[in-house]
Amino acid sequence: MEVTYSKEELNFAAEVRDFVSESLPGDVARKVLEHKRIFKEDVQRWHAALHEKGWIAPHWPKEHGGCAWNAVQRHIFDVESAALGAPRLSPFGLHMIGPVLIAFGTEDQKKYYLPRILSGEDWWCQGYSEPGSGSDLASLKTKAVRDGDSFVINGQKTWTTHAQWANMIFCLVRTEVSERKQNGISMVLCDMSTDGVEVRPIVTLDGEHEVNEVWFSDVKVPVQNLVGEEGRGWSIGKFLLSHERTGIAGVGVSKRELAYLKHLASEEMYEGKPLLEDPIFKDRIAELEIDLLALEMTVLRVASRDDSGGEPGPEASILKIKGTEIQQRLTELQMEVAGLAALPYLPMAWGDSFIGKTPGPAYAAPLAARYLNMRKTSIYGGTNEIQRNIIARRVLGL
Numbered sequence: 001m002e003v004t005y006s007k008e009e010l011n012f013a014a015e016v017r018d019f020v021s022e023s024l025p026g027d028v029a030r031k032v033l034e035h036k037r038i039f040k041e042d043v044q045r046w047h048a049a050l051h052e053k054g055w056i057a058p059h060w061p062k063e064h065g066g067c068a069w070n071a072v073q074r075h076i077f078d079v080e081s082a083a084l085g086a087p088r089l090s091p092f093g094l095h096m097i098g099p100v101l102i103a104f105g106t107e108d109q110k111k112y113y114l115p116r117i118l119s120g121e122d123w124w125c126q127g128y129s130e131p132g133s134g135s136d137l138a139s140l141k142t143k144a145v146r147d148g149d150s151f152v153i154n155g156q157k158t159w160t161t162h163a164q165w166a167n168m169i170f171c172l173v174r175t176e177v178s179e180r181k182q183n184g185i186s187m188v189l190c191d192m193s194t195d196g197v198e199v200r201p202i203v204t205l206d207g208e209h210e211v212n213e214v215w216f217s218d219v220k221v222p223v224q225n226l227v228g229e230e231g232r233g234w235s236i237g238k239f240l241l242s243h244e245r246t247g248i249a250g251v252g253v254s255k256r257e258l259a260y261l262k263h264l265a266s267e268e269m270y271e272g273k274p275l276l277e278d279p280i281f282k283d284r285i286a287e288l289e290i291d292l293l294a295l296e297m298t299v300l301r302v303a304s305r306d307d308s309g310g311e312p313g314p315e316a317s318i319l320k321i322k323g324t325e326i327q328q329r330l331t332e333l334q335m336e337v338a339g340l341a342a343l344p345y346l347p348m349a350w351g352d353s354f355i356g357k358t359p360g361p362a363y364a365a366p367l368a369a370r371y372l373n374m375r376k377t378s379i380y381g382g383t384n385e386i387q388r389n390i391i392a393r394r395v396l397g398l
Ligand SMILES: Cc1cc2nc3c(=O)[nH]c(=O)nc-3n(C[C@H](O)[C@H](O)[C@H](O)COP(=O)(O)OP(=O)(O)OC[C@H]3O[C@@H](n4cnc5c(N)ncnc54)[C@H](O)[C@@H]3O)c2cc1C
Pocket: 125, 126, 127, 128, 129, 132, 133, 134, 135, 136, 158, 159, 160, 161, 162, 211, 376, 379, 380, 381, 382, 383, 384, 385, 386, 389
């Protein structure tokens, strides 16, 4: 099955390709396509180019500086830009707190924060999870106590992605202890440079510093940084999560990685033949491609519903599960193509005589780190087990 685009949509796809080819910095695209490490400046350069073009917020309404593109346009942009090596933009401003402020923020909050998200002046991070409060998020304990015109925050957040790069954090905090744990939670916005905020790095098993602990010790946040009503932050927090989960599907990147996998499998030999000619390996690629196509159709269906005024509902959980499973399978098959050459390259462990020598072709060197890194996808944004519970309850009515 193929998506059939209208003439206008095909013209739009060509316009996207032209713009990305001209404006995406070549060194950034190369890093993405070769699975190299991406830094904040890389993402910022791409963010700035999109902002200048007016394409930074495809899904936001025009009145707030967005493009108000429909589901098909957003999908075309995702697929075309990913294919050319565009890095993933930071989702915390554009896809999470931005839509929340548009829906629940005060006029002052919208006026101040939305333009800064669009321009990239503010880099946000997400302060939801705490030790012991991940899947059971409503049990969170970070406390915010009203003191005159401020809240005073004490507690700890964990797994905070790119907190070391962020200047702002949106947090779920407990402003009241209530019998029902979902009550008494509030959402507040906090400047990371406020006295008492401390970021401590967590290095993950791929050697990457992507996540952190964020500690709050008597951190004073002005009351005007409360989003929505005090004590009613749980529903706002869930609204934000459905936007996060829809964004995790990552169809554009998976299509690019599938094309890369096929390319590698057509070059690498197994028993004297390209691996792609091995019927078992070929079947596994075909199975993956079918699942990706089904995901693509589901993304378009769910996103079209958003266009007609709805919000992503529990179906976002389906996108999250399928999208992340596909991302993980892609990294597994890429590792298999490289075989022994994909074993983690750890020069420190090998001693001086091996430094500078990679054990196989250059493409194979980053595969293991990427494979390890992608294990996170079935955990973050709410684990896939929890998404299955949501589907069972809210889609299947079990
Ligand atoms: C790389 C990475 C980046 C992250 N970034 C952020 C971030 O920026 N901000 C943020 O706030 N959080 C972030 N998180 C945290 C993430 O949301 C949590 O890790 C996730 O919600 C799981 O919570 P937990 O780690 O406490 O695991 P737990 O909740 O302790 O779960 C442990 C295991 O038990 C299973 N389990 C738990 N309860 C149930 C149940 N009821 N039914 C079935 N199975 C269950 C889970 O599926 C999991 O396999 C990130 C996590 C990772 C790995």
